[in-house]
Amino acid sequence: MTISISCRGLGKTYHSRSGDVRALEPVDLEVKPGEFLVLIGPSGCGKTTLMRIIGGLQSASEGTLKLTTGPDGRDTVGFVFQQSNLLPWMTIEDNVALPLRLRHIGKQERRERAVELCNKVGLAGFERRWPRELSGGMQQRAAIARALADDPALLLMDEPFGALDALTRTRLNSELERLWMASGATVVLVTHSISEAVMLADRIVVMSARPGRIRSITQVPFERPRPVSLEGTAEFQAIASELRAQLDQTA
Amino acid sequence: MTRLQKSLPGIVSVTGSFIIWEAYCRLSGMPALILPAPTQILAVFFDVMSERSTFYHLSITLWEILAGFSIATVAGVFLGWLIYVSPIIQRALHPFIVASQVVPKVALVPLFVLWFGFGPASKIIVAAVIAFFPVMVNTHLGLRSVEDGHKDVFKALRANPFQRIMLLQIPSALPAILAGMEMAIVLATIGAVVGEYLGGSEGLGYLAVATMNAFQTDRLFVLIILLTLIGFSLFIVIATLRRMLTAWHSVD
Numbered sequence A: 001m002t003i004s005i006s007c008r009g010l011g012k013t014y015h016s017r018s019g020d021v022r023a024l025e026p027v028d029l030e031v032k033p034g035e036f037l038v039l040i041g042p043s044g045c046g047k048t049t050l051m052r053i054i055g056g057l058q059s060a061s062e063g064t065l066k067l068t069t070g071p072d073g074r075d076t077v078g079f080v081f082q083q084s085n086l087l088p089w090m091t092i093e094d095n096v097a098l099p100l101r102l103r104h105i106g107k108q109e110r111r112e113r114a115v116e117l118c119n120k121v122g123l124a125g126f127e128r129r130w131p132r133e134l135s136g137g138m139q140q141r142a143a144i145a146r147a148l149a150d151d152p153a154l155l156l157m158d159e160p161f162g163a164l165d166a167l168t169r170t171r172l173n174s175e176l177e178r179l180w181m182a183s184g185a186t187v188v189l190v191t192h193s194i195s196e197a198v199m200l201a202d203r204i205v206v207m208s209a210r211p212g213r214i215r216s217i218t219q220v221p222f223e224r225p226r227p228v229s230l231e232g233t234a235e236f237q238a239i240a241s242e243l244r245a246q247l248d249q250t251a
Numbered sequence B: 001m002t003r004l005q006k007s008l009p010g011i012v013s014v015t016g017s018f019i020i021w022e023a024y025c026r027l028s029g030m031p032a033l034i035l036p037a038p039t040q041i042l043a044v045f046f047d048v049m050s051e052r053s054t055f056y057h058l059s060i061t062l063w064e065i066l067a068g069f070s071i072a073t074v075a076g077v078f079l080g081w082l083i084y085v086s087p088i089i090q091r092a093l094h095p096f097i098v099a100s101q102v103v104p105k106v107a108l109v110p111l112f113v114l115w116f117g118f119g120p121a122s123k124i125i126v127a128a129v130i131a132f133f134p135v136m137v138n139t140h141l142g143l144r145s146v147e148d149g150h151k152d153v154f155k156a157l158r159a160n161p162f163q164r165i166m167l168l169q170i171p172s173a174l175p176a177i178l179a180g181m182e183m184a185i186v187l188a189t190i191g192a193v194v195g196e197y198l199g200g201s202e203g204l205g206y207l208a209v210a211t212m213n214a215f216q217t218d219r220l221f222v223l224i225i226l227l228t229l230i231g232f233s234l235f236i237v238i239a240t241l242r243r244m245l246t247a248w249h250s251v252d
């Protein structure tokens, strides 16, 4: 259930009435099947743009993108957007199960899966609520559950934990690692948190400020699953401060 | 404040004006032909309501309103959707849409009577033509208000066009469509009654004109009350429907 991604010279210029915006300089990037890749970089450097191109939501101005499916041919994509984008006219349960509904999965199975996922993201008991009845962080968790509902072969997550407190964030990081290890999906995740990046990533891509380009790629050597205590180790801190230095230079 | 306390000023003002009206009729010697007293209207109300013909005319008018409203809703939603999905059709229809708004539609009633006869058909068409516009405009507006973020969700999940219509476009546009239908039911009532004024021999509108010609002013008042009640009840039905169907949308 995996997808590999190959970007060759992917660039993006937005054309708007007030002029052109160069959002992304040509990017070369290979993501291996089943890899957990984290994108990090200053605000406005084109992370969302790159994710949207990979997810097929918009086209690149130049370059080529190739997604190669694994032997089972699964090509489902789960997308967690920077905003939760829940549908306000559906209950949390129906929102979470939307990907299954679009694939004509039966009501009973959808319900069971939604309840299971709500449990995983800490929303048990909120299945029948409207999105507007949930806090921002809870809505974001529901959006994460929705992205996971259809066992995606590729999971694209744009600052999925941005609206969460540190404790919930840590808990969901571990949950995500566990889910990812069980599914073998390829993950691309955007974050502004250096420690989250080091905690989760196989490789970390640092992007530089506008127009975005890849500044460095860091391999994270730690074994999995990674315990929370890893953050206290010297190796972890060494990688984190190296990344911080890289980001300082880009800003 | 309790409910009673909140509605008290309204109750007082309405009761008060009825008392003044009654007193004025009794003290001024105003002929009942011009302005009948409320108590007189009330007495005639029960007379009128006990006549079978009243309900015959009422059912005709109700049928015209509902048929015109239904045509307006279906046509309005369909055309609103059509001009949303096709800019070419929108540009092609634009002159007609503007024209249909600028023409005082009531002026078209004699023409419709000429074309579609003195029966209910011409009234249904008048009602539909008058009521159709807000449904179409609101449908178009509602569809255009589909959020980009929600479109992204359906695109990322590769939903087919039918799923987009059913699960994204219709629910997004529903609050606006229902608001348009609320206006449409009021306009359809006006359309049907005006149509009856100008031609035919059935319906409460026709009855009102006949009563006026017979100088039965008290009966005319009763008919006005009946028409008001019809319009009000139909509006309440649609408003309730709107609240039920868009429960997710409310903010309280």
Ligand SMILES: Nc1ncnc2c1ncn2[C@@H]1O[C@H](COP(=O)(O)OP(=O)(O)OP(=O)(O)O)[C@@H](O)[C@H]1O
Residues within 6 Å of the ligand: A014, A015, A016, A021, A022, A023, A041, A042, A043, A044, A045, A046, A047, A048, A049, A050, A082, A210
């Ligand atoms: N639809 C658009 N039209 C015009 N310019 C855009 C559009 N979307 C993004 N941009 C521009 O492209 C650049 C990159 O935007 P993008 O959203 O990819 O940044 P980002 O790295 O995700 O930032 P953040 O961390 O704040 O989310 C920005 O300068 C932005 O102004």
Ligand SMILES: [Mg+2]
Residues within 6 Å of the ligand: A047, A048, A049, A082, A158
């Ligand atoms: Mg972004």
